[in-house]
Amino acid sequence: MKNTVEIRWHGRGGQGAKTAALLLADVAFKTGKYVQGFPEYGPERMGAPITAYNRISEDPITVHSNIYEPRFVAVVDDSLLESIDVTAGLAKDGAIIINTAKPMEEIRPLLRGYEGQVTLIDARAISIEALGKNFPNSPMLAAVVAVSGVMEKDAFLSEMRASFLHKFAKKPEVIDGNMKALELAFDAV
Amino acid sequence: MAIRERLSGNEAVAYAIKQINPDVMPAFPITPSTEIPQYVATYIANGEIDTEFIHVESEHSAMSATLGACAAGARALTATSSCGMALMWEELYVAASDRLPIVLALVNRALTGPININADHSDSMGARDSGWIQIYAESNQEVYDNFLQAFPIAEHKDVQLPIMICQDGFITSHGVENILLVEDDLVKEFVGERNPEHYLLNPNEKMSVGPYAVSNYYMETKKAQREAMNNAKRVILEMAERFEKMTGRKYGFFEEYCMDDAEYAVVIIGSAAGTCKAAIDEIRQTTGKKVGLLKIRVFRPFPEEEIALALKDMKAIAILDRSEMFSATSGPLGAEVRAALYGVKSQAEVVNYFYGLGGRDITVDDFKVVYDKLEKIAETGEITDMYDYIGLRSR
Amino acid sequence: MISDRINEKSPWQDITEGNKIYEAATSREFCTGEWRTSTPVFDGMKCKQCLLCVPVCPDSSIPVKDQRRMAFDLDHCKGCGICAKVCPFGAITMREGK
Numbered sequence: 001m002k003n004t005v006e007i008r009w010h011g012r013g014g015q016g017a018k019t020a021a022l023l024l025a026d027v028a029f030k031t032g033k034y035v036q037g038f039p040e041y042g043p044e045r046m047g048a049p050i051t052a053y054n055r056i057s058e059d060p061i062t063v064h065s066n067i068y069e070p071r072f073v074a075v076v077d078d079s080l081l082e083s084i085d086v087t088a089g090l091a092k093d094g095a096i097i098i099n100t101a102k103p104m105e106e107i108r109p110l111l112r113g114y115e116g117q118v119t120l121i122d123a124r125a126i127s128i129e130a131l132g133k134n135f136p137n138s139p140m141l142a143a144v145v146a147v148s149g150v151m152e153k154d155a156f157l158s159e160m161r162a163s164f165l166h167k168f169a170k171k172p173e174v175i176d177g178n179m180k181a182l183e184l185a186f187d188a189v
Numbered sequence: 190m191a192i193r194e195r196l197s198g199n200e201a202v203a204y205a206i207k208q209i210n211p212d213v214m215p216a217f218p219i220t221p222s223t224e225i226p227q228y229v230a231t232y233i234a235n236g237e238i239d240t241e242f243i244h245v246e247s248e249h250s251a252m253s254a255t256l257g258a259c260a261a262g263a264r265a266l267t268a269t270s271s272c273g274m275a276l277m278w279e280e281l282y283v284a285a286s287d288r289l290p291i292v293l294a295l296v297n298r299a300l301t302g303p304i305n306i307n308a309d310h311s312d313s314m315g316a317r318d319s320g321w322i323q324i325y326a327e328s329n330q331e332v333y334d335n336f337l338q339a340f341p342i343a344e345h346k347d348v349q350l351p352i353m354i355c356q357d358g359f360i361t362s363h364g365v366e367n368i369l370l371v372e373d374d375l376v377k378e379f380v381g382e383r384n385p386e387h388y389l390l391n392p393n394e395k396m397s398v399g400p401y402a403v404s405n406y407y408m409e410t411k412k413a414q415r416e417a418m419n420n421a422k423r424v425i426l427e428m429a430e431r432f433e434k435m436t437g438r439k440y441g442f443f444e445e446y447c448m449d450d451a452e453y454a455v456v457i458i459g460s461a462a463g464t465c466k467a468a469i470d471e472i473r474q475t476t477g478k479k480v481g482l483l484k485i486r487v488f489r490p491f492p493e494e495e496i497a498l499a500l501k502d503m504k505a506i507a508i509l510d511r512s513e514m515f516s517a518t519s520g521p522l523g524a525e526v527r528a529a530l531y532g533v534k535s536q537a538e539v540v541n542y543f544y545g546l547g548g549r550d551i552t553v554d555d556f557k558v559v560y561d562k563l564e565k566i567a568e569t570g571e572i573t574d575m576y577d578y579i580g581l582r583s584r
Numbered sequence: 585m586i587s588d589r590i591n592e593k594s595p596w597q598d599i600t601e602g603n604k605i606y607e608a609a610t611s612r613e614f615c616t617g618e619w620r621t622s623t624p625v626f627d628g629m630k631c632k633q634c635l636l637c638v639p640v641c642p643d644s645s646i647p648v649k650d651q652r653r654m655a656f657d658l659d660h661c662k663g664c665g666i667c668a669k670v671c672p673f674g675a676i677t678m679r680e681g682k
Binding site for chain 2: 592594595596597599601602603604605606607608609610
């Protein structure tokens with residue numbers, strides 16, 4: 001357990017927080033890690049707050065509980081900050097990564113006294129710049145990888161390119177945009 | 190070489206089905222098992238397998254069509270969860286008494302009342318007396334491995350019984366984990382073809398299946414089912430041995446984790462066993478206390494003697510049930526394990542806790558509390574709560 | 585005969601797996617005619633061979649050959665009397681006893 005990085009994702013139904021967690025599991029798996037990616041399931045309702053989780057480790061993972069003391073938290077939608085205690089149990093030497101266009105002085109007070117690292121990323125703006133559409137998943141994924149350091153930038157990017165090549169085999173035109181979104185986000189944090 | 194992958198539990202079962210390429214799959218969707226028929230239907234649509242998928246109007250029909258196909262001579266299976274299996278109730282018993290080696294991919298989910306979609310074992314535990322073999326999994330790897338062994342166990346000439354391969358809803362069914370897959374050709378060789386001696390579509394033999402059995406026949410039929418279940422014990426171990434030769438992964442009736450020198454044991458079924466293992470590792474590293482785990486894999490047939498022998502010298506045992514049976518005393522696992530211990534005159538103190546009902550989470554810390562309680566019970570010889578809950582809010 | 589191999593005296597080991605029966609039409613071996621307390625009597629003079637009695641018989645006890653009904657199969661007729669009721673010509677009457 002000591003060598004396991006635990007990450008908790010907060011989003012709203014339909015925004016892709018679960019997909020982002022599964023993507024992170026995927027890419028970490030491809031770099032040779034043991035992974036878990038799983039949602040906290042309930043009735044699936046568009047817009048309702050949802051939670052998803054990742055465990056990433058050098059060793060096999062047997063734990064099957066949710067994550068209560070994550071090292072990193074990713075928030076896909078800043079409107080959750082007022083209703084959900086997103087920093088609950090978050091390690092002081094960890095970090096929270098929030099998708100927002102707002103400045104730090106507006107976000108900090110919403111974090112219920114969390115003293116650790118806070119990283120803000122405007123995933124929406126990055127996505128629109130790179131892809132022309134608001135798909136915050138890719139930039140958020142890159143930001144989480146960059147902040148958590150669960151893998152090296154080069155390995156991450158090359159694995160993501162390979163997986164996009166597979167996923168978008170019939171739409172190769174979106175691959176470069178997605179790769180650009182990843183790089184912009186990686187460098188922004 | 191095994192294929193390194195990462196899959197959810199549902200994906201793993203669907204992949205096993207693809208590798209087996211069974212003849213017929215009638216299915217009706219229900220959360221959290223829906224993805225299994227969905228993936229299989231995709232494999233069929235893509236021409237990757239030639240399984241006949243039957244769209245049915247209910248789970249009652251799904252199981253009826255599955256047993257019809259199986260009686261006809263096909264290798265047939267279905268998938269369901271919770272209330273879906275409850276609607277199959279009548280056919281579950283028919284499949285067992287007609288001796289049809291059907292495989293059911295069961296994704297465990299709480300039975301409604303109150304309505305809930307999350308994991309517990311009330312669906313399969315309710316069906317524990319239906320005459321089906323039941324094998325449970327801790328992880329995605331285990332549910333995949335168990336599924337590959339399902340048809341060879343069920344179809345064995347000394348068994349000929351239906352089998353359910355169970356996994357915990359959402360926790361493993363929707364959680365992505367690392368998994369080692371077996372190569373297609375090895376799977377095909379391991380699972381083989383179904384060659385029934387008698388089947389309805391045999392043009393050279395006329396046959397009736399499922400005749401009315403008056404009192405003069407019913408009891409003899411039940412005894413024969415019991416004998417087949419008894420044979421299943423041997424066959425399950427034989428298949429586990431064959432499987433180990435192929436993959437190196439060892440299976441039995443149950444897994445003993447840190448039990449060699451253990452004084453305090455937890456007995457549990459399913460995904461929470463993995464969480465318990467993490468607790469054991471921590472406790473042993475930090476305190477050196479002799480804690481262990483007995484994780485039941487095969488619940489039907491119930492390996493009574495083997496479990497009793499593995500547990501009899503413990504100082505204290507906590508049996509953890511993920512379903513109620515409202516006897517106002519034990520849960521199903523608690524009742525059977527305690528009865529088994531009576532047979533070997535064990536002096537172990539035994540408690541029975543309920544956990545995880547309707548998907549309530551159970552954590553590493555919860556298990557630490559359980560082991561603390563066991564130690565205290567063994568020291569004082571006093572049991573204050575024979576039947577207790579883990580994670581229950583109470584005033 | 586299947587009843588020579590499996591019957592109400594058979595030990596459990598001798599009963600087929602799942603009670604499956606590996607032959608067809610074994611109900612012929614079971615003489616339900618023994619249950620009869622009244623017996624249909626056929627009057628060939630009144631019969632017009634309309635065959636209405638044939639499909640209503642619950643025990644298939646009215647054999648047909650070359651589109652004409654034959655004598656009752658009294659090994660299987662239970663004496664229910666439906667044939668007598670349905671006959672428009674009074675060609676079937678029920679008599680007390682076997």
